[in-house]
Amino acid sequence: MNTFGPPRLQLARGAGAHVWDVDGNEYVDFFAGIAVNALGHAHPALVEAVTTQLSTLGHVSNFFATEPQVGLAERLLSLLGWTDGRVFFSNSGAEANEAALKLTRRTGRTRLIAAEGSFHGRTMGALALTSKAAYREPFEPLPGDVTFVPYDDVAALEAAVDDTVAAIVLEPIQGEAGVVVPDAGYLAAAQRIAHEHGAMLWLDEVQTGIGRTGAWFAHQLVDGVRPDIVTLAKGLGGGIPIGATVAHGAAASLLKPGNHGTTFGGNPVACAAALAVLDVIERDDLLSAAVERGAHLTRALAAEQEVIAVEGRGLMLGVQLADETAAAVVARAQARGFLLNNTGPARLRFVPPLTITEADIAVLADAWADIVTDPEELKP
Ligand SMILES: *Cc1c(COP(=O)(O)O)cnc(C)c1O
Numbered sequence: 001m002n003t004f005g006p007p008r009l010q011l012a013r014g015a016g017a018h019v020w021d022v023d024g025n026e027y028v029d030f031f032a033g034i035a036v037n038a039l040g041h042a043h044p045a046l047v048e049a050v051t052t053q054l055s056t057l058g059h060v061s062n063f064f065a066t067e068p069q070v071g072l073a074e075r076l077l078s079l080l081g082w083t084d085g086r087v088f089f090s091n092s093g094a095e096a097n098e099a100a101l102k103l104t105r106r107t108g109r110t111r112l113i114a115a116e117g118s119f120h121g122r123t124m125g126a127l128a129l130t131s132k133a134a135y136r137e138p139f140e141p142l143p144g145d146v147t148f149v150p151y152d153d154v155a156a157l158e159a160a161v162d163d164t165v166a167a168i169v170l171e172p173i174q175g176e177a178g179v180v181v182p183d184a185g186y187l188a189a190a191q192r193i194a195h196e197h198g199a200m201l202w203l204d205e206v207q208t209g210i211g212r213t214g215a216w217f218a219h220q221l222v223d224g225v226r227p228d229i230v231t232l233a234k235g236l237g238g239g240i241p242i243g244a245t246v247a248h249g250a251a252a253s254l255l256k257p258g259n260h261g262t263t264f265g266g267n268p269v270a271c272a273a274a275l276a277v278l279d280v281i282e283r284d285d286l287l288s289a290a291v292e293r294g295a296h297l298t299r300a301l302a303a304e305q306e307v308i309a310v311e312g313r314g315l316m317l318g319v320q321l322a323d324e325t326a327a328a329v330v331a332r333a334q335a336r337g338f339l340l341n342n343t344g345p346a347r348l349r350f351v352p353p354l355t356i357t358e359a360d361i362a363v364l365a366d367a368w369a370d371i372v373t374d375p376e377e378l379k380p
Pocket of ligand 1 (some may be wrong): 091092093094095119120121154171175176204205206207208233234338
């Protein structure tokens with residue numbers, strides 16, 4: 001169905017941070033399938049894990065337990081530092097958020113606070129938490145009782161939250177909005193306000209989680225933040241579809257047998273893929289790599305006058321351009337062999353694989369001046 005418009009390219013294969021189209025043209029991939037391919041393309045550890053698991057046990061449903069599923073749940077809880085947690089596995093970010101939304105309903109409260117600029121997915125419940133009017137309006141009425149407040153505004157949260165609120169739902173760094181980083185104290189304030197009113201803090205780390213920002217989870221970049229619920233997807237499976245809703249404390253026991261379900265969620269192949277992603281991030285210290293490559297990429301991107309600001313953490317960067325040229329920049333980049341993404345008319349987003357090399361960034365740095373500045377404009 002025509003939901004995405006015409007595709008830019010037809011891609012045939014990939015390796016590391018590189019992809020090739022059907023005509024054999026090569027591109028350095030700074031988009032990574034929307035911040036998904038944490039290990040790049042065709043990473044041997046991921047290929048091996050998926051192949052081995054699929055040839056051992058591919059799918060059994062949640063009527064049965066499997067070792068990869070239990071192992072992945074334990075691993076996520078340990079990375080979060082939660083000894084009292086539980087995990088629900090699904091197949092996407094929207095589904096991870098749907099499960100969390102259903103979980104909040106079991107508090108007996110229905111009101112939710114979300115942020116302007118938020119993106120939480122396209123299914124009806126996740127869409128109800130997504131602020132963009134163009135996404136929402138064609139599908140109203142959406143599941144109700146959501147109040148939107150300006151992002152990174154503590155006073156607005158103070159004013160909106162009362163004892164009828166089940167949860168505050170926030171992205172620790174807004175992704176689809178163009179990589180918007182809140183003030184250092186914002187998440188801790190949101191947590192304090194939520195807890196003062198007996199509400200939960202639910203952080204959507206679908207895009208920010210699994211090493212993208214240089215920490216396992218973006219909320220770990222700031223002190224004292226311990227959300228009640230975290231939702232994950234994108235980077236978790238390194239390209240194999242998987243979502244996870246992780247909760248601890250009282251939130252972990254709200255969903256009871258029969259309250260929710262899934263046929264595919266938590267299947268052993270997806271869980272084995274996710275375990276391989278986590279193993280490689282740990283083994284190759286890709287958290288440090290994200291910080292170092294991110295700093296290198298930031299310096300390279302900021303070097304041009306047309307770039308007003310580079311914001312973000314690790315390898316999740318938003319680039320503000322002086323003019324509304326982002327779409328033209330993406331097109332020029334593609335013609336020169338780079339896959340980029342624009343989130344707005346003057347905003348670019350860089351979310352390359354965590355495995356991207358210094359050399360790949362250096363190649364972009366060399367071409368960057370010509371990409372951001374229209375050669376036509378330079379003509380006298
Ligand atoms: C991409 C995204 C989602 C939706 O994930 P899907 O897998 O596309 O359903 C939800 N929340 C955030 C923060 C995202 O970036």
